[in-house]
Amino acid sequence: MKRFGLSEQRLKEVIQIIQRLNPKPGEGKAIIQEYIVPDFIVERIGDDFVITLNEKSVPMIRINRTYYNLFKKQKNLSPELKEEIKKQFSRAKWFVASIYQRRETLLKIMRAIVELQREFFETGEGLKPMIYKDVAEKAGVDISTVSRAVNQKYVQTDFGIYKLRDLFSEKINTADGGEVSNKEIKEKIKEIIAQEDPKKPLSDDQIAEILRSQGYNIARRTVAKYRDQLGIPTARLRKRIE
Structure with a gap:
């Protein structure tokens, strides 16, 4: 905004245009429908x-x-x-x-x-x-x-x-000595990120701290691994202008 002298509203409009662009326009729109047959x-x-x-x-x-x-x-x-x-x-x-x-x-x-x-x-x-x-x-x-x-x-x-x-899933220990599936932790991470302030997205450290306050013994690097597996970008890339 400073570099190009843009207002916040104009920046939002530009970002919306960029997000709608197709980075690979030559690929076409062919859709292959795959049906799952249970074993x-x-x-x-x-x-x-x-x-x-x-x-x-x-x-x-x-x-x-x-x-x-x-x-x-x-x-x-x-x-x-x-x-x-x-x-x-x-x-x-x-x-x-x-x-x-x-x-x-x-x-x-x-x-x-x-x-x-x-x-x-x-x-x-x-x-x-x-x-x-x-x-x-x-x-x-x-x-x-x-x-x-x-x-x-x-x-x-x-x-x-x-x-x-x-x-299949690995186990995560809880503060009361119990065990939960890492899939449950992933769902918690998704919920926490979904409720964050888009202007100030939470870091992996902050997410880990929230989970620990809820009784889950989890390290920052584990949060980062699970976030990456969920396809959720880092806090820097999640930042949005409302």
């Missing part, structure tokens, strides 16, 4: 949960009867061909068994998640701190197996469809 379906029936692996688009895998008959009727075949058929038949059986084993592993992991996050699947709220190790111990599998199993997978619940990775 798991969790339904509550009474006090129990029914967990289903959504395999509607996956065909039933079985060994071709022609090869099965060749395996059974080996009288007129050469020893080499007999051995090759046996080998391929064994490989096919192993492959089919592996598919079914993977299915059971996925269901076992999903059951463990539902048990650990029962309140969430009952009410749609109250997500608890949960890491891969918790699920691995509950399901009796390796942590890497849990990581692969939940990658890019979705679950359909009575309250909507969720990305499985979003059900």
Whole structure:
């Protein structure tokens, strides 16, 4: 304003124009609609949960009867061909068994998640701190197996469809010795920033102090990390002229 001799009203008008500009006008306006097909379906029936692996688009895998008959009727075949058929038949059986084993592993992991996050699947709220190790111990599998199993997978619940990775979160200690999910802290940060004075946005230190006054033991650097993950800019970039 000082440099160009602008009034505050004129500066606001200029900022509004700049904010409406497209920095990449050559990209066009093509919109690709992506539909999410859940990998798991969790339904509550009474006090129990029914967990289903959504395999509607996956065909039933079985060994071709022609090869099965060749395996059974080996009288007129050469020893080499007999051995090759046996080998391929064994490989096919192993492959089919592996598919079914993977299915059971996925269901076992999903059951463990539902048990650990029962309140969430009952009410749609109250997500608890949960890491891969918790699920691995509950399901009796390796942590890497849990990581692969939940990658890019979705679950359909009575309250909507969720990305499985979003059900995992680190824990934050509270002043009374309790534990809360870091997702709850992120929501608190969003609420605090939404209520701040846009002329004097809060720094990460100030947000951390507010959270500590509410009973959450959290450091400034943790606030900065969560704010960044939420896609919220720093205080300097949040400053607005009313």
